[in-house]
Structures are given as structure tokens and as C-alpha cells.
Amino acid sequence: MPKAKTDAPAGDNPVATAADDDFALHSLQKALDADKRYAPSKEELLRLYEQMLLIRRFEEKAGQLYGLGLIGGFCHLYIGQEAVAVGLQSALDGSKDSVITGYRDHGHMLAYGIDPKVIMAELTGREAGISKGKGGSMHMFSVEHRFYGGHGIVGAQVSLGAGLAFAHKYREDGGVAMAYFGDGAANQGQVYESFNMASLWKLPIIFVIENNQYAMGTAVSRSSAETHFHRRGTAFRIPGMQVDGMDLLEVRKAAEIALEHVRGGNGPVLMELNTYRYRGHSMSDPAKYRSREEVQGVRDKRDPIEHAKAELMGMGVTEDSLKELDKRVRAHVAQAADFAENSPEPSAPELYTDVLVETY
Amino acid sequence: MAIELKMPALSPTMEEGKLARWLVKEGDTVASGDILAEIETDKATMEFESIDEGTVGKILVAEGTDGVKVGTVIAILAGEGEDASSAQQPAESPKTETVDEARKSGEKPAEDKKPAESGTANLHSDIKTARDPEVPHGTNMKTSTVRDALRDAMAEEMRRDSRVFVMGEEVAEYQGAYKVTQGLLAEFGPTRVIDTPITEYGFAGIGTGAAMGGLRPIVEFMTFNFAMQAIDHIINSAAKTNYMSGGQMRCPVVFRGPNGAASRVGAQHSQNYGPWYASVPGLVVIAPYDASDAKGLLKAAIRSEDPVVFLENELIYGRSFELPELDDHVLPIGKARIMREGKDVTIVSYSIGVGLALEAAETLAGEGIEAEVIDLRTLRPLDKETVLASLAKTNRVVVAEEGWPTCSIASEIAAICMDYGFDDLDAPVVRVCNEDVPLPYAANLEKAALIDASRIVAAVKKVTYR
Numbered sequence: 001m002p003k004a005k006t007d008a009p010a011g012d013n014p015v016a017t018a019a020d021d022d023f024a025l026h027s028l029q030k031a032l033d034a035d036k037r038y039a040p041s042k043e044e045l046l047r048l049y050e051q052m053l054l055i056r057r058f059e060e061k062a063g064q065l066y067g068l069g070l071i072g073g074f075c076h077l078y079i080g081q082e083a084v085a086v087g088l089q090s091a092l093d094g095s096k097d098s099v100i101t102g103y104r105d106h107g108h109m110l111a112y113g114i115d116p117k118v119i120m121a122e123l124t125g126r127e128a129g130i131s132k133g134k135g136g137s138m139h140m141f142s143v144e145h146r147f148y149g150g151h152g153i154v155g156a157q158v159s160l161g162a163g164l165a166f167a168h169k170y171r172e173d174g175g176v177a178m179a180y181f182g183d184g185a186a187n188q189g190q191v192y193e194s195f196n197m198a199s200l201w202k203l204p205i206i207f208v209i210e211n212n213q214y215a216m217g218t219a220v221s222r223s224s225a226e227t228h229f230h231r232r233g234t235a236f237r238i239p240g241m242q243v244d245g246m247d248l249l250e251v252r253k254a255a256e257i258a259l260e261h262v263r264g265g266n267g268p269v270l271m272e273l274n275t276y277r278y279r280g281h282s283m284s285d286p287a288k289y290r291s292r293e294e295v296q297g298v299r300d301k302r303d304p305i306e307h308a309k310a311e312l313m314g315m316g317v318t319e320d321s322l323k324e325l326d327k328r329v330r331a332h333v334a335q336a337a338d339f340a341e342n343s344p345e346p347s348a349p350e351l352y353t354d355v356l357v358e359t360y
Numbered sequence: 361m362a363i364e365l366k367m368p369a370l371s372p373t374m375e376e377g378k379l380a381r382w383l384v385k386e387g388d389t390v391a392s393g394d395i396l397a398e399i400e401t402d403k404a405t406m407e408f409e410s411i412d413e414g415t416v417g418k419i420l421v422a423e424g425t426d427g428v429k430v431g432t433v434i435a436i437l438a439g440e441g442e443d444a445s446s447a448q449q450p451a452e453s454p455k456t457e458t459v460d461e462a463r464k465s466g467e468k469p470a471e472d473k474k475p476a477e478s479g480t481a482n483l484h485s486d487i488k489t490a491r492d493p494e495v496p497h498g499t500n501m502k503t504s505t506v507r508d509a510l511r512d513a514m515a516e517e518m519r520r521d522s523r524v525f526v527m528g529e530e531v532a533e534y535q536g537a538y539k540v541t542q543g544l545l546a547e548f549g550p551t552r553v554i555d556t557p558i559t560e561y562g563f564a565g566i567g568t569g570a571a572m573g574g575l576r577p578i579v580e581f582m583t584f585n586f587a588m589q590a591i592d593h594i595i596n597s598a599a600k601t602n603y604m605s606g607g608q609m610r611c612p613v614v615f616r617g618p619n620g621a622a623s624r625v626g627a628q629h630s631q632n633y634g635p636w637y638a639s640v641p642g643l644v645v646i647a648p649y650d651a652s653d654a655k656g657l658l659k660a661a662i663r664s665e666d667p668v669v670f671l672e673n674e675l676i677y678g679r680s681f682e683l684p685e686l687d688d689h690v691l692p693i694g695k696a697r698i699m700r701e702g703k704d705v706t707i708v709s710y711s712i713g714v715g716l717a718l719e720a721a722e723t724l725a726g727e728g729i730e731a732e733v734i735d736l737r738t739l740r741p742l743d744k745e746t747v748l749a750s751l752a753k754t755n756r757v758v759v760a761e762e763g764w765p766t767c768s769i770a771s772e773i774a775a776i777c778m779d780y781g782f783d784d785l786d787a788p789v790v791r792v793c794n795e796d797v798p799l800p801y802a803a804n805l806e807k808a809a810l811i812d813a814s815r816i817v818a819a820v821k822k823v824t825y826r
Contacts, residue, residue: 060392060411067368069430074372079393098573132606139604148572148609153596159562160597163569170525170551170575177573193562200557278393279409284371286404292395299393354607355641357665360694360741 028239028269029230031257038252042315048090048248049308050325052082055107056305057326057333058116059279062106062123066283070341071123075137078107080278083304084210085111087251088178088273091259096175098168100148100161102185103138104277112145116333120340128343132350146175155188157181158207162194165205165268176262177205184215186229195236195268202267206258207233209270210245212277217289230272238270245273246302249311276302363412363437367421369430370399370406377401378426379434388416390437397423397434414439492656492691500685507677509651510540510616513658514578516688518548521576524662527554527567528580528617537582538618538677564590564615568597568667571613576662581617584633584671590615591636598667599642614661619647619671620712620762621810627798632763634710637669638739638772644693645739647671649714651681653737656691664693671739673712696743698750702730705820706750708773709760710736713811717760720816729824739769747773748781755786756823760816765793787823792816 040048059077066075078085081104089099089111101108109119114130122129123137130140138152148164151157161179168175185191186209198205209229213220220227230240239261243254251273258269276298280287287295309322367377378400384390390410397408417436421428428434504512518524525548530537532545532555545553556563560581567579581587587594598611621630637645644666648654654672661668683689699714700721709717714735721731732750736743751757757777759770770791777789795809 063409064368064411067370067430068366069369072372100569130606131604131608134606135604141601141605141609143605143608148569149601149605151597153592156565156592156597159565159593160569160572162562163566163571164573165569166566167570167573167575170570190559190561190565193557193559194565196557196559197562197566284403284406286406288404292407354603354605356644356741357602357607357610360644360692360738 025234025237025239028241028257028261032241032243032250032254036253037247037249038256040249040252042312042317045308045312045315046317046325048086048252049305049312050329051086051090051111052248052305052308053326053329054116054332055082055085055110057329058110058120058336059106061333061337062120063279063283065120065124065337065340071137072125073136074103075123075283076104076281077277077279077283078104080298080304081210081212081245081275082107083248083251083308084208084245084273084275085180087248088206088208088255091252091255092176092178094145096146096168096173098146098148098164098175098177099180100157100164100177101150101180102154102157102182103150103152104182105138105140105150108180109140109142109147112142112147114142114145114147116336117339120336121343124340124343125345126340126343127346127350128339132354133346134350134354155181155185155190158185158188158191159194161207162198162203162205165198165203166201168204169201174263175204176259177203178208179205180208180210182215183209183211183213183220183224183229184218186232187215187223192236195233195238195270198268199233199236199238202265204262204265205268206255206262207238207268207270209272210275211272212275214277214281214289216281217285219289228272230270233268233270238268240270240272243271243273245275246298246304246307248304248308362417363414363439364433365396365410365435365437367428367430367432367434368399368408370401370408371403374401374430376427376429379421379423379428380405382419382423384416386416386419390414390416410437412437412439491695492697495684495686501682502685503680504651504655504683505678505680506651506654506672507538507540509655509681509683510658510672511542511544513655513662514541515544515547517659517662518544518552521662523574523576524578525552525554525575526578526580527556527563529556529558529582531555531580536580538674540672540677541580560586560589561593564593565597567613567615568593568611571598571611571667572601572609576612578614578616578662581615583622583629583674584617584619585629585631587615587617587633594637594643594667594669595640599640602666603642610665611667612665614658614668614670616658616661616670617672618674618677620673620675621794621799621806622674624801624803624806626801630799632671632711632761632794633669634671634739634761634763635768635772637671638742638769639767640740642667643740644668645671646693646737647673647711647739648737649676649711649735651679651683652689653691653697653735655683656689657693657737659688659690660693663690668693671711676712676715679715694738694741694743696746697735697737698732698746699735700731700733702732702754704730704754705756705758705824706732706734706747706754707758707760707816707820708734708736708747710739710769711762713760713762716762716811716813717816719813720760720820723813723817724820727826729820729826731820736769742772742776744776744780747776748784751777751781752784755784756820757785757789758792758816758819758823759789760792760811760819761794762811763794764796765791766796768793787825790819790823792819
């Protein structure tokens, strides 16, 4: 917990007294550079691959249902960024850690093993949806899975995530909070307010910047004076890590290094995951701010799923068995879509429930 | 199985569009992610991607076609291993499915309906009776300032529940900018009494997140004027989460601090936010007047499962009132209090206005007018019943509010009286509010801008036609 000033914070803190150029800011990056990739067993990699594939197929289906008018409003797809959520969350301890993100949240929920049916049914606004159809794409939560949303205000999840970390530390439950946000949110003022308090109070939190290169339609170079987002914590003495967010195994390795640091009581870590979204910002994005060739180039050369597939085949997994897996995932998603299309809408009285918990 | 490719809706409002260009031709092999066509909506030209692998069979809508309805089958895709030619025609004649039809087809009840994965079923809350508990006969009454009553409420709740902590600017070592948290650091230590940097947006978010994470935060704002920097978390994060999560995620946080005009601090430090927060569904808003209500309602606020905005007033922190010495003095949220009974007119008020209303009632009694004074205490949910019952008795209502008149609590009371008590009204409801200007610094102008007892007296005479 926060220390009283009488605790002389500078004196008992070797990190703070170290010279600026060699304090922990760079140590995590060095550890990652020394050994970049996690080495999974074949079975484990297959499982992670399946999770990424589930996110991709789910999001493709969501895009299709949007096209049919079954999903309304805003719908932000995660296609291209799958390795980030799967690589990071596979390293967490689901029994105590917590996760929070912004409005592009379907992938993070699927990576946490939340049933695709109740997610898809929320997208279609049905009573069986995880928020009873009252939240929609941007507002989904699963307290059971310690997934705290699903927040539509850009950057809000960073302060809220610091609050989750505060609760972990207050209760001394050993949990770590992971707060995802984008390169766009990284320019919000409250992000830095939270960095300051998280570092000051040594909160157990990993700040994850998913740099997908565009804040809606504005490229990072047009919005950000410092485009190396992992450096943005330096002023608050938060160590940064720059990670290839298209490489599942590098993401996983980086997550383990960061988690070890945070679980050791050393305060927050800031990770920048360089990734790319193939689809528009939301469904109604005409994508005029980037070329088709740029998108195709990433798909051809850096696709996280193709990358993991090649890895699996190198381990002796056959193309046929991967095709079978894809079929299974597609069937799973198709079932979720059927469920979401055929479930009833919320009943009219639901309009008035859940406004307040108590009756006054 | 052949897959029908349908005209997609590419924005929330699109009903039809132009198929501007095909980027594939019949017989082409496509993979998921390949761009099939360009479609023009009224707003933009969008790309239409394939989500399946296969071979393009028949193209059913030629490029350049205008006004293609959303849902129209525009091409057929043959799956892997299928003969593209066998998939040249859809099984049935191309069906033009509109958005509305697609929605309708989605309304079919599901056979295997499964409850949402929420913990709502396991939640339960006690329905409270909205009545002040009886103070047992013989209970000792002690004199307490509002300031001490608030501090005691926090201290008692912190002793009772280890999840309760207080955070804010200067709450710990400084002992509170207005000394409301005096002594808490010494008793509870720096883990539970936490000085924050001057970053309202950030610490309001941290408090809100901690509540989502299972704690019971009390977030003190040095004044509610500074909570403007944090209002996003109060409204968007705290107030809406329970609803947006279908009742799954609660946010039991208390935001508290002084509200309304202080003395000679100018416009930026002098504003009543009662009407702002009271307009937001999902919040509980409390604005007590005396020490007993301050203590009993703050304890109730800390125990509430809902997010509470607790509006105090700097000018009454130091006033002393009678307070029952009880082990656990908790009052009901959402219940107004009749401060003085009367038969000729009802004066409705809250917070510092209650003192002025009582002063006015005293003056009026000297002139033979018996005013009933109601302290709303809770601004949301508002106790309509108590106001309307009093209106039915006196047939006249004046609302006294230390705040601006436009979109005020006073306006809300006037609307409630018209909606539900029209037949009981013998005179129009009159609002006595501050002048509709930012609060000036100069002593004479400040005095002229704020409500006082004499204006309440004048309003009462107006509605009683004296």
C-alpha cells in the first residue's frame, strides 16, 4: 500500500537511488532481447493456435452478421491482433489476475475462455447475451472470469485497471491487473495520472499498449510526438518493453518476464505490442487513410496465425489436422452465431432492471 | 456447401448501396480476408471481404448496379472440393432479405436458450423500508458538528468493514483540507487513508476500479468543483456499469466532498452540482443538512451496493447539531425528512437551504403563516411521496435551493407537483434559487447572488397571497 511520507521512500528503495541510466527501466527489455521466444510443447501451441483461430473466425462471423443487420451500432473487430490477447492472457493466472480493456474487447474475452455463444448473443442484443443484451459490443463483463470490461470511453480502462491493481494490493491476494489500451488512448491525460499513481504506490499492473498503428484513421506518426510507446512510462520510472505483437511466442515470453517483475512487488510494467488491425476501426470505416497494399503486406508477411501454423508444421503437425481444427472452430462459431440469431430479445421489463442494485 | 454472399450493411444506417466494382471474377479462388468487391454507401466506398475460402461461382449482381438492398444475394461461393459450376445458382431463387426480415428471423425463440453467463442469479439485496429508525427512548443526545459526524461515520464504517478505505487530496497527513478526515490516518494507517496526487480524473478512476474489484472506496474531492475533472468516471464508469453488465458488475463507491457556494472564493469554486448528478440514472445522490443526517446517511452510503455522490457543504461543516448517541446510527436513503410541521405552505429544500428555510419559517410563524419545511436529504431517488403528501395538506409549495434555477432540483419539484399533485395546487410552485449568474467575488454582489431567508419569506407570501 502507499507509504506514508515518514517511511522515507527514497532511502529504502534501491531502484530509486540507482542512477537514471541503469535503473530497471531497461532491464526487462534486455531480458526479452536475450531470449525472445517462449518454447511451448506441441499440445500447448496447438491450444494457443486454436484460441487465435477462434478469435479470427468469430470476428469474421461478427462482421458478416453486422453486414446482415443482426449486429448494430459500433462493432470493432480484433482481426490481426489475435496474438496479443492470446499470448498475454495465456500467461496469466485466471484464479487471481484481472483483465480490463477498451471497446475492442471480443478477442480478450475469447482468449479468457468465455463462451462465444454469450458474446455473440450480446452482439446481436439478445437476452442470453453476457450483459443481457444491455451492453452491446463495447460493454461486456465477466466477473466470474475476472474480466472487467469492455469500456467505451477511450483511456478510462487505464485508471480503472489501476484501481483493480489497487484492490489486488490492498487485499494482498497476489493478483496482477492487466489493462489493455491502444496507441490512441495512450495520448489521454488520465493514462499518465494512472502511471504516476501506479508507480508511486507500486501497484501490481501491466499496462499493455496495443499499437495497431492507427487511432481510428490517424496514424501514430500524425498523433504522437513519441511514437515509441514503451518509452512513455520513463518519466514515471515504469520499465518499458517493446514486443512484436504479431509473434505469439514472443508475446508470451514478454508476458512472463513482465509478470515476474510485477509479482515481485516491483510495481508496474509498460508493454508496447506492435500489431496491426486488418479491418477498419469499426464496421463503418472506409479505410481511406491507408493503402490496400499496406494491409495485404502485413497479411502476407506478418500474420500471427499463419506464423503459428508454420511453427506447428515445423513440429510435425500435418496440414490436414490443421484443416480439421479449422473446421471444428468454424462449426463452433457457426453454433454461436445460430444461438445469437435465434435467441429472443430481452423482455420489455428488462428496460428497468439493473439501474440500481438496491431498492430505496 | 455453396455459400451465398449477401449485400452487406456497412454502416449502422445503410439500407441499400451501389455495387461499384467486383475485384474477383467467376472461377477465381478466394481466401478469407480477400477483398471481393467495392460497395458505395451514401457516405463512403467500402471494401467487402470474403470470410470463407472457396471458388467464386455465379456473380448475380453486376458491377455498377445501383440501389442493391442489404441482404440481397450478390454472388455464390463454392466451398473447397465443390464443383464451382454446381454452385452456379442458389438452391432457391435469390432471396432478397432486408434488414428488417433478417431481424425478424432472429426473433425466433431458441430451443436451447441458456441463461447469460452472469452472476446475477446469485445476487440478492435487502429491500429496505424507507423510514428513519426510531431513536429509543432515553437515548443520550450529544452535540456534534457536521464535520465530526462525517468523520465518525467513516471511522465507524472502517472499523466495521476492512474493505472500506478513504482516498483523496490531503486526507491523510494534512488531516483533510477541511479537517473532515481528521484523526483517520492515526487510527487506520496509510494503507486505508491514502493521500493522492492532485489528479482527480486518475484517482476517481482508481477508486471506481477498486470498487469494481471488490473494495468499498470513499473518494474525497477537496470540493466537487474539482470533480468536474473526474465526472467521466462518476457517470460513465460508476453509474452505468451495473446496467451495462446486465447486473453483473457492481460499483459500490462513495464520492464525497463539499459542494455549493463557499464564501468569497469566486465562480470556479462555488457551484451546486446536485442537479447535475441527480439527473443520472444509476447514481444515488445525497445532500444532507444536519449532523445526524450527515452521519446516518454517510454510513448508509458506504454500505450501499450502488455508487453514491455525497454532497456536503463547507459552510455547515462547523455547525453543531443534536446527534443521538447510538451504536449504529444508519438512516434510510431516498427518504425526505419533515423538519418542521405546518399547514399553510410547504417549503422544500436540501443542504444549506434547509437552514434558511427554517429561518424563514420562524419569521413567517411570527406573521401567522405556518410553514412545513421538508429536507429532501436524498436527491436521487427523490422522495416524491413526502413532497406530495405535504402539498396535499398545504396546497402551496416553495422550493428553496442554493443553486442556479435553470434545470434545478427546484424545477424538478415543480414538475413533480404538476404531474402528480396538480389538483392540490392553489398557487403556482415558486422557485427560490441563486441568481442565474456565475458567483461573483465582491461581497455585496455575492450576497445579492445567493438565496437568503428573506427571499423565501417573500416567495411564501406570494403563494399564500398575503
